[in-house]
Amino acid sequence: MSEKYLPLTVTIGVFCILFVAGGLLYPNFFSTLVIGNILGDNAFVIIAAIGTTFVIISGGIDLSVGSMIGFVGVVMANLDAAGWHPLVSAPMMILFGAGFGALVGVIIDFCEIQPFIITLAALFLLRGACFMINLDAVPIRHPFVLEFSDMGISLPGGGWLSSSAIVMLVALAVAIVIAHWTEFGSAVYAVGGDAPSAKLMGVPMRKTTIKIYALGGTYSALGGVVYAFYTSSGYPLAGTGNELQAIAAVVLGGTLLTGGVGFVAGTLFGGMILGLIATLINFNGSLNGAWIMIAGGLLLFIFIVMHRFLVGSFKFRTGS
Amino acid sequence: MNTQTPSPKPEQPATRLPSSGGAPAGRWLALIRHRLVWPLMALALVLIVDALISPGFFNVRIVQGRLFGNVIDIFYRAMPTAMVALGMAVVIGTKGIDLSVGSIIAICGAIIAWRMHQGDSHFVILLMALAAGLACGLWNGFLVSVLEIQPIIATLILMVSGRGIGLMVNLLYGGTNPSFTSPLLQGLSVGSLGLIPTRLIVGAVIFFLLWLLVRRTAFGLFLESVGGNAKSARLAGVNARFVLLSAYLISGFLAATAGVILTADTHTSDPVSVASNIELDAILAVVIGGGSLAGGRIFLDGTIIGVLVIQALTTSILTSGLPPEYNLVVKAVVVLIVLLLQSSNMRAAVVSVLVRRKA
Numbered sequence: 121m122s123e124k125y126l127p128l129t130v131t132i133g134v135f136c137i138l139f140v141a142g143g144l145l146y147p148n149f150f151s152t153l154v155i156g157n158i159l160g161d162n163a164f165v166i167i168a169a170i171g172t173t174f175v176i177i178s179g180g181i182d183l184s185v186g187s188m189i190g191f192v193g194v195v196m197a198n199l200d201a202a203g204w205h206p207l208v209s210a211p212m213m214i215l216f217g218a219g220f221g222a223l224v225g226v227i228i229d230f231c232e233i234q235p236f237i238i239t240l241a242a243l244f245l246l247r248g249a250c251f252m253i254n255l256d257a258v259p260i261r262h263p264f265v266l267e268f269s270d271m272g273i274s275l276p277g278g279g280w281l282s283s284s285a286i287v288m289l290v291a292l293a294v295a296i297v298i299a300h301w302t303e304f305g306s307a308v309y310a311v312g313g314d315a316p317s318a319k320l321m322g323v324p325m326r327k328t329t330i331k332i333y334a335l336g337g338t339y340s341a342l343g344g345v346v347y348a349f350y351t352s353s354g355y356p357l358a359g360t361g362n363e364l365q366a367i368a369a370v371v372l373g374g375t376l377l378t379g380g381v382g383f384v385a386g387t388l389f390g391g392m393i394l395g396l397i398a399t400l401i402n403f404n405g406s407l408n409g410a411w412i413m414i415a416g417g418l419l420l421f422i423f424i425v426m427h428r429f430l431v432g433s434f435k436f437r438t439g440s
Numbered sequence: 441m442n443t444q445t446p447s448p449k450p451e452q453p454a455t456r457l458p459s460s461g462g463a464p465a466g467r468w469l470a471l472i473r474h475r476l477v478w479p480l481m482a483l484a485l486v487l488i489v490d491a492l493i494s495p496g497f498f499n500v501r502i503v504q505g506r507l508f509g510n511v512i513d514i515f516y517r518a519m520p521t522a523m524v525a526l527g528m529a530v531v532i533g534t535k536g537i538d539l540s541v542g543s544i545i546a547i548c549g550a551i552i553a554w555r556m557h558q559g560d561s562h563f564v565i566l567l568m569a570l571a572a573g574l575a576c577g578l579w580n581g582f583l584v585s586v587l588e589i590q591p592i593i594a595t596l597i598l599m600v601s602g603r604g605i606g607l608m609v610n611l612l613y614g615g616t617n618p619s620f621t622s623p624l625l626q627g628l629s630v631g632s633l634g635l636i637p638t639r640l641i642v643g644a645v646i647f648f649l650l651w652l653l654v655r656r657t658a659f660g661l662f663l664e665s666v667g668g669n670a671k672s673a674r675l676a677g678v679n680a681r682f683v684l685l686s687a688y689l690i691s692g693f694l695a696a697t698a699g700v701i702l703t704a705d706t707h708t709s710d711p712v713s714v715a716s717n718i719e720l721d722a723i724l725a726v727v728i729g730g731g732s733l734a735g736g737r738i739f740l741d742g743t744i745i746g747v748l749v750i751q752a753l754t755t756s757i758l759t760s761g762l763p764p765e766y767n768l769v770v771k772a773v774v775v776l777i778v779l780l781l782q783s784s785n786m787r788a789a790v791v792s793v794l795v796r797r798k799a
Binding site for chain 2: 181230233240241242245248249251364367377408412413418421424425
């Protein structure tokens with residue numbers, strides 16, 4: 121097995137171990153119902169994390185993910201109140217996400233500002249915009265939202281793959297194709313692996329940077345749409361801290377924050393591991409919610425140290 | 441892949457230019473190239489707008505034996521963020537970042553409330569809180585310097601779990617009522633010494649000590665050298681591990697100071713929401729102050745100006761009568777403008793447009 125699949129294998133292994141451990145500890149845990157719920161409940165974070173994966177593989181970072189989720193929800197709720205069909209407002213918001221991300225990419229490239237800082241400003245801008253639009257939760261009452269949440273596929277064993285989860289899986293499939301079978305995908309890996317070499321080899325840096333952040337914006341806006349449908353409301357504080365969850369999912373999924381190494385598919389398992397921990401703690405019942413945070417941090421620690429020693433020092437990252 | 445060009449160092453301003461001997465134009469040029477000009481202009485702009493929209497903004501009067509007024513208020517409220525931002529400036533100077541400062545503040549607050557309930561001496565509690573900050577710094581520093589993990593992820597671990605740890609500490613004594621009163625801690629936080637609020641004195645003393653450390657000792661030079669080029673620094677005999685570790689210790693300690701002030705201010709421990717987004721404000725302050733995330737430079741004075749810009753914005757939005765909801769958007773827009781002005785590409789583009797128009 122090639123070394124580059126090692127982190128992904130470990131991620132999937134950890135997911136399986138956690139899942140089996142849950143099955144041994146609690147009756148009814150080992151079922152498609154639990155899997156379906158984890159996929160459905162975490163779909164919006166995983167979708168956003170897929171976009172973040174591209175950004176991180178390119179060596180950048182996107183902190184505006186959570187605010188984008190909140191902003192998309194608030195705007196969609198207000199458009200709904202104004203009588204718009206969700207199927208019209210949703211594509212519009214996804215387009216907005218792409219445009220906003222492209223703008224962030226332009227600023228990063230042209231002004232040579234670190235992605236961390238500019239996406240931080242974007243975080244403030246979008247969250248502030250949420251508060252300016254309204255301060256309370258606004259329900260989305262359109263019947264389509266109810267229909268959407270009733271849609272889905274039943275899984276063998278009593279499970280249910282909700283429409284959110286299906287959207288997420290389709291988005292993942294598209295992302296895998298983009299990452300591994302397009303010129304742009306190779307450019308992302310090249311830029312993240314070694315930007316000066318990529319430039320010398322003729323990778324169009326500006327175009328690639330803009331596309332990367334546009335893609336990130338598109339995915340976080342899609343995550344926002346799914347979240348708005350999932351909660352059937354728009355709330356200005358929605359998605360707070362989701363950028364961290366997204367980054368954590370990407371890291372747990374085996375992508376290196378130094379850029380150049382990682383798989384989009386790993387992010388799915390990274391996000392599912394986070395969801396699985398929350399589910400396990402919920403199943404226990406006696407554990408405090410604080411354990412979710414601590415367990416998340418502990419798991420991040422284990423993964424990061426593991427990457428550092430298993431992968432970080434190996435052939436394909438000799439720079440450090 | 442995107443590195444900001446570092447501003448010129450204060451020791452070597454642009455006076456090397458041939459035209460800058462004594463000619464007014466040269467002096468002007470040297471002045472606008474000084475690294476503090478942009479952050480100071482940003483601060484001046486905010487204050488001028490304040491003066492225009494609310495007359496009497498700069499009035500300072502004495503109420504109940506202490507100074508009172510918007511300007512004092514800006515300093516007063518900026519102090520905790522300033523402490524965090526100074527630590528952040530040191531860490532960023534070593535090419536690192538510390539995302540865990542908010543969590544450290546939460547942990548310190550929880551420990552203070554917990555020990556208060558156990559009835560420890562308040563001075564011991566103060567030392568415990570600061571020690572907790574150092575311990576957190578030690579953890580971050582260990583990950584970054586010994587395990588050589590990228591700072592942004594290394595500190596992400598404590599950022600993700602720290603507030604959970606604070607909640608667990610609250611649970612140690614039931615956690616139903618984490619409020620407390622302490623003349624010592626509240627004296628440090630909300631009290632005043634003569635006319636001046638105590639926390640400003642604490643802040644000034646810490647700033648001065650840190651300035652001595654960074655600007656007047658070899659250690660300060662090591663901090664910047666590790667950030668500038670870790671490999672060369674190591675080859676030159678700098679113990680890079682120890683230097684990196686100390687940077688995170690400093691950041692943890694200063695975050696703990698902010699934690700004591702903030703916790704004593706609210707009389708309670710609230711790990712979930714205390715100091716939320718303070719790491720972002722601190723990083724912004726460092727960047728507005730001219731620091732680059734690429735490392736190698738520590739601008740303590742610029743960082744303080746950066747914090748004041750952010751706080752002045754917040755205070756002016758509150759005094760101007762705009763709804764507080766506008767706070768974040770205005771902050772984002774001002775930060776964007778400052779960032780764009782600091783970018784040399786952007787400045788060149790603006791200048792070329794202006795020149796073309798004149799011609």
